[in-house]
Amino acid sequence: MSTLPKLSGAGLGLRREMLPQLLAEKPAAIDFFEVAPENWLPYGGKLARDFQQLTEQHAFACHGLSLSIGSPDPLDIDFIKQIKTFLKQHRIQLYSEHLSYCSADGHLYDLMPIPFTEEAVNYVAQRVRTVQDILEQPLILENVSYYAAPGQQITEQDFICQLLQQADCQLLLDVNNIYVNAVNHGYDASAFLKAMPSERIAYYHVAGHYQQSSELLIDTHGAAIATPVWQLLAEAYQQHGVKPTLYERDFNLPPFAELCTELQQIKQLQQRYRQSNSRQA
Known part of the structure; x- marks a missing residue:
């Protein structure tokens, strides 16, 4: 079995409707793919075979939707084991999740903000360590957009x-x-970026957002990347190094050419x- 390349360059979130075109020919601009495992775990048949064909040929990362790492509910151990099997089956080395929660006595159908408290740090850290012990690999957590704290x-x-x-x-x-958070909550985006620990950063996300007003942005993933986000990405590369993005x-979704x-x-x-x-090193 060949060894897949590690993530590098620029990647794209894979959606099921993209499969036919990608199986015919992957655009050279796409260096890797990212998928939510929950969107693929339930399926077998041709869809599963097509997905397996892509994962055998290209580098992938997983970005989960329902781990609910900050939830008051117990961790779903069976689900975590399913994720572990999925990662091994497709030889996917990176598994990330949202630093939020989406369940509390039932599914909330949204990503809810974890309270920014010392108690929550201790609580979530213990749950993260449990997940990592089961997966036998690091858990990667994403800073999320939020509209109340x-x-x-x-x-x-x-x-x-x-x-x-x-x-x-x-x-x-x-x-x-x-x-988005810097605009909505009135903090300095560059200062926040600079404070993040470089050695902990596995990779980056960029996306588009919707400007509802001068003081309210909505994280939509439904638009082109805005100029201030491009500028902040450049700062990230300068401050923390170039990492897969x-x-x-x-x-x-626009045509593949625009993506x-x-x-x-x-x-x-x-x-x-x-x-x-490299010149500055």
Whole structure:
């Protein structure tokens, strides 16, 4: 069995409707794919075979939807074991999840913010360590967009940094979410970005958002990447180094040519800062 390449360059979130075109020919601009395992676990037959064909040929990461790491409910151990089997079956080495929760005595159908408190850091860190013990690999947590912060006692920045340290896990740094939260909650996006621990960052996310007003942005994954997010991504490459970067586009999907244009822009930015960082080293 051949060894798949590690994640590098620019990636795209895989959606089922993309399969026929990708199986015929993968655009060169796509270096890797990311999938939500929950969207593929239930399926067999031709869909499962087509998916397996892609994972045998290309690098993949998994970005989960329903681990609910901050939930008051017990961890779903059977589900975590299903994820472990899925990762092994498709030889996927990176598994990330949202630093949030989506269940509390039932499914909430949304990603809810975890209270920014010391108690929550301790609680979530213990759950992360349990997940990592079962998976036998690091859990990668993504900073999420949020629109309210109930019970906040410490900053989002401190909450994330303390949790990463205490749980000894990794970070999926979503650059768009930093920008959205900075606008919505009135903090300095560049300062937040700079405070993140470089050694914990596994890869980056970028996406588009919707501007409802000058003081309210909605994280939609349904638009092109905005100029301030591009600027913040450049800062991330400069501050933390060039790492694999995933473009999230979940709806309002344009033709592949337009998606590839944005992926090429990511790759050009990576090349520029790879060279710049090398000269400064």
